[in-house]
Amino acid sequence: MDDVEILTARDVPLGGPRAMTVRRTLPQRARSLIGAWCFVDHYGPDDVATTGGMDVPPHPHTGLQTVSWLFTGEIQHRDTVGVVATVRPGELNLMTAGHGVAHSEVSTAGTTVLHGVQLWLALPAAARGVKRDFAHHVPQALEVDGVTVRVLLGSLAGSTSPVPTHSPLLGAELVLPPAAAVTFEVDPAFEHGLLVDAGDDVRLQDTTLERAQLGYLPAGRDRLTVANDGPEPARALLLGGTPYDDDLVMWWNFVGGSHDEVVQAREDWESESDRFGRVEGYVGGTQRLPAPPLPGVRLKPRELHPAATDASAWG
16 A cells, blocks of 8 residues: 555645635645755646735845746746746746845736646755856656656656756656556656646545645655556646655745844845845835744744654645
8 A cells, every 4th residue: 555645735825915715735734845845836837817816015035046847827036146038838947045136027918817836946065155056847748548748857767957957856847538547657756746636536546636635655665656546637736756855944934043043034035134135126126025924933943754644634
């Protein structure tokens, strides 16, 4: 029997005065990471005429990389690397915060339906101070047993992404027609997660996952099976990596190794220091997201490797 742990998302407003609702699967009480993947937001399909779309003013990050991946719609990204990029379906945009970066995210005027994921990767301690950076990649689609595979990061099914990472990782989109099943050879040192975007009968090993659920598998297996047992096409994201072993404190948009690192990052953002730079050209002008107040207790490092448990009750 495969020990698939089911993680169920909770609804969270994405920051800003025009907050849109996203489904957040990581982090949560039962599990903080899958490899270095420390944050999974899944949204849409949203009718922009009803929801207002995405409008996130300039905001900071430290100690992480952001991975933007769309299924429908477009988002304009502006950052303090100096990059102005349009995020489009099937195109990977990866921003490295390192010591500090800021960016804004706004759905484009022509977007009528917005649907995608926003993911974070926790940088290992040795890389938290790297300079801010941005990478763009359009992965080619390949067919494996009738399943369409696009490799965003790492390697799968003989395809390797050219985008460098700071720890061993896997990120891939899978599109499965009805009755399709595929078995991949995977690195046994990796733990894996499968996020279901579309389809209510997607099977990871012997466990069925519903839409918006994430199935987690611990390290130790060299083969992984994904199947679509439903009558409609299904889509999922396969995430993986070696277990993260550095001290990790996550609060708001900051990743660090200690309470004091996060406190300093917040102070630097609120004082508008040069650490994060300035986002030029945001449609909201000089508006920026203020950091929320810190809790009245010291922030503790995350529990990195909790025992497997059914987390479906977390909401």
